[in-house]
Amino acid sequence: xxxxxxxxxxxxxxxxxxxxxxxxxxxxxxxxxxxxxxxxxxxxxxxxxxxxxxxxxxxxxxxxxxxxxxxxxxxxxxxxxxxxxxxxxxxxxxxxxxxxxxxxxxxxxxxxxxxxxxxxxxxxxxxxxxxxxxxxxxxxxxxxxxxxxxxxxxxxxxxxxxxxxxxxxxxxxxxxxxxxxxxxxxxxxxxxxxxxxxxxxxxxxxxxxxxxxxxxxxxxxxxxxxxxxxxxxxxxxxxxxxxxxxxxxxxxxxxxxxxxxxxxxxxxxxxxxxxxxxxxxxxxxxxxxxxxxxxxxxxxxxxxxxxxxxxxxxxxxxxxxxxxxxxxxxxxxxxxxxxxxxxxxxxxxxxxxxxxxxxxxxxxxxxxxxxxxxxxxxxxxxxxxxxxxxxxxxxxxxxxxxxxxxxxxxxxxxxxxxxxxxxxxxxxx
Amino acid sequence: xxxxxxxxxxxxxxxxxxxxxxxxxxxxxxxxxxxxxxxxxxxxxxxxxxxxxxxxxxxxxxxxxx
Ligand SMILES: Cc1cc2nc3c(=O)[nH]c(=O)nc-3n(C[C@H](O)[C@H](O)[C@H](O)COP(=O)(O)O)c2cc1C
Ligand code: SF4
Ligand code: SF4
Numbered sequence: 001x002x003x004x005x006x007x008x009x010x011x012x013x014x015x016x017x018x019x020x021x022x023x024x025x026x027x028x029x030x031x032x033x034x035x036x037x038x039x040x041x042x043x044x045x046x047x048x049x050x051x052x053x054x055x056x057x058x059x060x061x062x063x064x065x066x067x068x069x070x071x072x073x074x075x076x077x078x079x080x081x082x083x084x085x086x087x088x089x090x091x092x093x094x095x096x097x098x099x100x101x102x103x104x105x106x107x108x109x110x111x112x113x114x115x116x117x118x119x120x121x122x123x124x125x126x127x128x129x130x131x132x133x134x135x136x137x138x139x140x141x142x143x144x145x146x147x148x149x150x151x152x153x154x155x156x157x158x159x160x161x162x163x164x165x166x167x168x169x170x171x172x173x174x175x176x177x178x179x180x181x182x183x184x185x186x187x188x189x190x191x192x193x194x195x196x197x198x199x200x201x202x203x204x205x206x207x208x209x210x211x212x213x214x215x216x217x218x219x220x221x222x223x224x225x226x227x228x229x230x231x232x233x234x235x236x237x238x239x240x241x242x243x244x245x246x247x248x249x250x251x252x253x254x255x256x257x258x259x260x261x262x263x264x265x266x267x268x269x270x271x272x273x274x275x276x277x278x279x280x281x282x283x284x285x286x287x288x289x290x291x292x293x294x295x296x297x298x299x300x301x302x303x304x305x306x307x308x309x310x311x312x313x314x315x316x317x318x319x320x321x322x323x324x325x326x327x328x329x330x331x332x333x334x335x336x337x338x339x340x341x342x343x344x345x346x347x348x349x350x351x352x353x354x355x356x357x358x359x360x361x362x363x364x365x366x367x368x369x370x371x372x373x374x375x376x377x378x379x380x381x382x383x384x385x386x387x388x389x390x391x392x393x394x395x396x397x398x399x400x401x402x403x404x405x406x407x408x409x410x411x412x413x414x415x416x417x418x419x420x421x422x423x424x425x426x427x428x429x
Numbered sequence: 430x431x432x433x434x435x436x437x438x439x440x441x442x443x444x445x446x447x448x449x450x451x452x453x454x455x456x457x458x459x460x461x462x463x464x465x466x467x468x469x470x471x472x473x474x475x476x477x478x479x480x481x482x483x484x485x486x487x488x489x490x491x492x493x494x495x
Contacts, residue, residue, distance in 0.1 A: 184437045335436035340458035371456050377436050 027103035037150035051217035058202030074197035093233035098132035102139035108206025127158030163330035182378035224250035239311030273303030276383030315410035326419040327384035337375040355406030438487035
């Protein structure tokens, strides 16, 4: 048995750059056909997912089987939403999937729809992401012409390009004709699109599901760790010569990934898990493995897979101030603690960066960090204060220096963390 | 019973913290911070009154174990 090759990477990215994987024929040549879904009961699918240990790749790392069960157990007709909106400016992995491997995402959507009993599957992408929309359109057409059995009714949807769009209740809200702001109250799995129980799943999660349905739960677990089986797509950015999307085995040493991406200069820190993530000081990189159980020791997680290397030539204080501003600007402006809190945090970080903060500024930031957490209708403020607290901790000396002397020469370094000046929400009347 | 706040509806009126300081304090901007503890039996009546008094009906009463 060719176990060694079966274990090898790539899994998701197989064939990319070699075959026209966006075409159904290549997709089927490389991966083989999906098993006939009509022969699987929903419970059979869910139990395979459960044994595989697959977790969500949209950021929260929630066990997929638990969510499938919650939606499947509802009595009304269900809807699936494949979340390909990828609002995080540094993340590219969902776009790569949608553009290059649309059939893997659509296979996964078909299986998930079958598991929960959904006849409709909405594939949501950013409304400025025309390439992904085009690729999906062609892929859905191809499947219809080929008469693939077991596909749900696919619909494409362009959601406003913005940080919050991919938050699940915001996405449901915009699909229901609303402004795309998060809601408080029933969760999507209880009452979502058109009042129906709605399964919202990240597109990468669905792509993994497409492979699990073909090769089984045990195959999936051949890679990865106990808590984080399988592989993950990560987007590596910052001070590396080969930034981009990589598929890694969960548990891979961070140092190895940075070498693969060709780290350019000594690093002052690495941002793990994207903008809602945690900074890891450069001196702690060695020995860190990219899986939940290892990252937890550093208070970090892989989130949606964004990893940004911050070189020593960049200024961590300027980066933090810019992203804190971005967070405040991207708030939906609905909840007091988020609107007021993130604004105050951003202003204070800015004052620290320019050496104009009051003596108690950092104590105040620490207090706000605790006070703001958990008090919005969505997790936006929690993620924002996690990012800022982590920066204040890891870059304490740099913040000291700025608080005392104002901007440093490195402050003029070009931005490392992208903060696309995309419109936040239209200002309320 | 526990109290909860709908953060979207709450407009920082602050009435709730005045009525039920045992469970609710206000943040720097006047929005309520709940300590998450159950409301003891002797305060249930006051909690109900606080919920009724909230001008936007943002203060919610939830059965325990939710
Ligand atoms: C502010 C915010 C932004 C989010 N943006 C995205 C996103 O762009 N794409 C995504 O898949 N999930 C995003 N999420 C997570 C979703 O709410 C949801 O958990 C996810 O789509 C579920 O899929 P998964 O379980 O497969 O990860 C976001 C969450 C928050 C709080
Ligand atoms: S917490 Fe912030 S971002 Fe989330 S719904 Fe409330 S105001 Fe909007
Ligand atoms: S009384 Fe209502 S509106 Fe006022 S602070 Fe309390 S919950 Fe918010």
